[in-house]
Amino acid sequence: xxxxxxxxxxxxxxxxxxxxxxxxxxxxxxxxxxxxxxxxxxxxxxxxxxxxxxxxxxxxxxxxxxxxxxxxxxxxxxxxxxxxxxxxxxxxxxxxxxxxxxxxxxxxxxxxxxxxxxxxxxxxxxxxxxxxxxxxxxxxxxxxxxxxxxxxxxxxxxxxxxxxxxxxxxxxxxxxxxxxxxxxxxxxxxxxxxxxxxxxxxxxxxxxxxxxxxxxxxxxxxxxxxxxxxxxxxxxxxxxxxxxxxxxxxxxxxxxxxxxxxxxxxxxxxxxxxxxxxxxxxxxxxxx
Amino acid sequence: xxxxxxxxxxxxxxxxxxxxxxxxxxxxxxxxxxxxxxxxxxxxxxxxxxxxxxxxxxxxxxxxxxxxxxxxxxxxxxxxxxxxxxxxxxxxxxxxxxxxxxxxxxxxxxxxxxxxxxxxxxxxxxxxxxxxxxxxxxxxxxxxxxxxxxxxxxxxxxxxxxxxxxxxxxxxxxxxxxxxxxxxxxxxxxxxxxxxxxxxxxxxxxxxxxxxxxxxxxxxxxxxxxxxxxxxxxxxxxxxxxxxxxxxxxxxxxxxxxxxxxxxxxxxxxxxxxxxxxxxxxxxxxxxxxxxxx
Numbered sequence: 001x002x003x004x005x006x007x008x009x010x011x012x013x014x015x016x017x018x019x020x021x022x023x024x025x026x027x028x029x030x031x032x033x034x035x036x037x038x039x040x041x042x043x044x045x046x047x048x049x050x051x052x053x054x055x056x057x058x059x060x061x062x063x064x065x066x067x068x069x070x071x072x073x074x075x076x077x078x079x080x081x082x083x084x085x086x087x088x089x090x091x092x093x094x095x096x097x098x099x100x101x102x103x104x105x106x107x108x109x110x111x112x113x114x115x116x117x118x119x120x121x122x123x124x125x126x127x128x129x130x131x132x133x134x135x136x137x138x139x140x141x142x143x144x145x146x147x148x149x150x151x152x153x154x155x156x157x158x159x160x161x162x163x164x165x166x167x168x169x170x171x172x173x174x175x176x177x178x179x180x181x182x183x184x185x186x187x188x189x190x191x192x193x194x195x196x197x198x199x200x201x202x203x204x205x206x207x208x209x210x211x212x213x214x215x216x217x218x219x220x221x222x223x224x225x226x227x228x229x230x231x232x233x234x235x236x237x238x239x240x241x242x243x244x245x246x247x248x249x250x251x252x253x254x255x256x257x258x259x260x261x262x263x264x265x266x267x268x269x270x271x272x273x274x275x276x277x278x279x280x281x282x283x284x285x286x287x288x
Numbered sequence: 289x290x291x292x293x294x295x296x297x298x299x300x301x302x303x304x305x306x307x308x309x310x311x312x313x314x315x316x317x318x319x320x321x322x323x324x325x326x327x328x329x330x331x332x333x334x335x336x337x338x339x340x341x342x343x344x345x346x347x348x349x350x351x352x353x354x355x356x357x358x359x360x361x362x363x364x365x366x367x368x369x370x371x372x373x374x375x376x377x378x379x380x381x382x383x384x385x386x387x388x389x390x391x392x393x394x395x396x397x398x399x400x401x402x403x404x405x406x407x408x409x410x411x412x413x414x415x416x417x418x419x420x421x422x423x424x425x426x427x428x429x430x431x432x433x434x435x436x437x438x439x440x441x442x443x444x445x446x447x448x449x450x451x452x453x454x455x456x457x458x459x460x461x462x463x464x465x466x467x468x469x470x471x472x473x474x475x476x477x478x479x480x481x482x483x484x485x486x487x488x489x490x491x492x493x494x495x496x497x498x499x500x501x502x503x504x505x506x507x508x509x510x511x512x513x514x515x516x517x518x519x520x521x522x523x524x525x526x527x528x529x530x531x532x533x534x535x536x537x538x539x540x541x542x543x544x545x546x547x548x549x550x551x552x553x554x555x556x557x558x559x560x561x562x563x564x565x566x567x568x569x570x571x572x573x574x575x576x577x578x579x580x581x582x
């Protein structure tokens with residue numbers, strides 16, 4: 001009887017907790033769903049739902065709205081460059097800060113966390129003041145520097161988390177076997193942290209392409225990034241083709257993430273296979 | 289003695305190159321674009337406002353006195369209030385949610401975490417705009433409320449603190465969930481079993497074992513929600529319609545039309561000081577490196 005009661009209570013708790021999770025997830029997904037639905041809105045500007053149309057996608061891909069496409073192109077160029085720069089510096093830095101001991105290391109380690117924790121507006125304003133005082137012209141270069149400044153720390157933290165005792169042993173083994181530093185770096189270190197490199201690249205790209213604050217503060221007068229354009233459009237009302245573009249971008253991002261997942265899974269499988277082969281070779285050599 | 293010195297230096301030079309190549313760029317970048325700007329903004333905050341905007345390099349504490357002015361003080365107090373409420377709600381909603389995910393098998397849990405991340409690949413401003421569309425006077429939420437007979441007139445949601453708060457919470461929640469998830473996940477099951485075996489009720493186990501052990505995760509969550517919530521201005525711009533002003537908006541405005549750099553700098557220093565204080569507290573009981581930020 002009591003056991004039955006306890007079972008029933010446990011079942012009720014499970015249903016309740018599942019319900020709770022669904023509720024929280026729906027808070028995350030409702031705005032995305034609404035955003036997508038309003039890309040099919042038959043209205044000049046998105047205020048109210050006025051009927052279904054796919055016309056906005058046609059308009060979007062007729063490239064008539066050059067402001068939108070220029071902004072997207074600008075955002076994409078910045079995001080790609082920011083990803084390349086921040087992953088390069090971040091990966092090297094992650095390895096270096098893990099491997100070496102030097103006097104300023106504690107300080108640099110703390111500085112790494114500053115862009116992650118400090119409100120972005122503070123960092124953006126601080127950089128703006130420096131750029132203006134030194135006399136650096138605002139534009140793509142300054143936006144790029146701003147984006148790299150908050151992308152590098154995430155790359156460093158990701159990479160540092162990836163480097164384990166194992167990979168250090170592997171590096172030593174590689175050097176002992178006669179490989180030089182470059183060979184060791186490219187053929188041992190980099191492959192061993194490849195999943196970390198991929199995920200920090202993905203993170204850098206998503207952070208850069210979605211950034212408003214830095215891009216807004218550090219932009220020159222001529223061209224703005226897509227999010228900054230959206231922020232300014234908000235005053236007059238956002239046209240549904242922006243929703244259409246955002247929908248296309250989300251779809252591409254999800255596809256990109258699935259592909260990345262596939263690559264990471266493949267790398268892991270290969271690693272396991274190679275390890276198994278090495279193991280079997282070693283044991284057969286032992287037997288002989 | 290001299291000889292030893294020589295060999296030491298030689299050895300050092302030999303091992304310096306990889307160090308410089310690897311740790312060099314990141315150190316240089318952080319010093320150039322984080323340390324120096326941060327120090328410079330503190331310096332600027334103690335300067336005088338230029339007549340035509342910009343800065344006059346004369347020492348003054350005017351900007352800090354301005355912060356005590358009723359107008360600004362109200363904004364600061366309100367920003368704090370909203371940030372505190374946002375953080376508390378993020379913790380209250382996020383902890384059970386993180387717990388739910390952490391109790392699932394690892395394979396399922398990583399999928400569930402992924403499911404949190406996906407919506408965040410949608411442009412954040414467009415997601416905020418979606419809340420606006422939902423809560424318009426003539427929007428779906430008001431229609432539903434009126435159809436249910438809960439209200440006769442449409443309720444004014446937009447341009448209110450409530451909608452701003454909703455935007456903040458939905459934007460910040462993942463940053464609260466992720467660190468709490470990883471500390472709950474690390475929790476040893478044996479600890480909970482031991483507590484239960486020793487006769488503690490589930491509620492007692494939760495209060496005296498689970499909660500203290502996952503406290504570093506909770507505090508990371510506080511830092512990662514409270515500080516951004518204090519400085520964010522896009523949410524208020526999108527959902528407050530420029531009518532709701534928080535610290536972030538005021539800072540931004542000092543570098544736009546109004547141009548009072550020292551005041552903007554002083555407000556930034558205030559945010560920096562709060563950040564430093566929270567980090568200082570955090571570092572008393574956990575390592576910065578253990579903060580789950582990714």
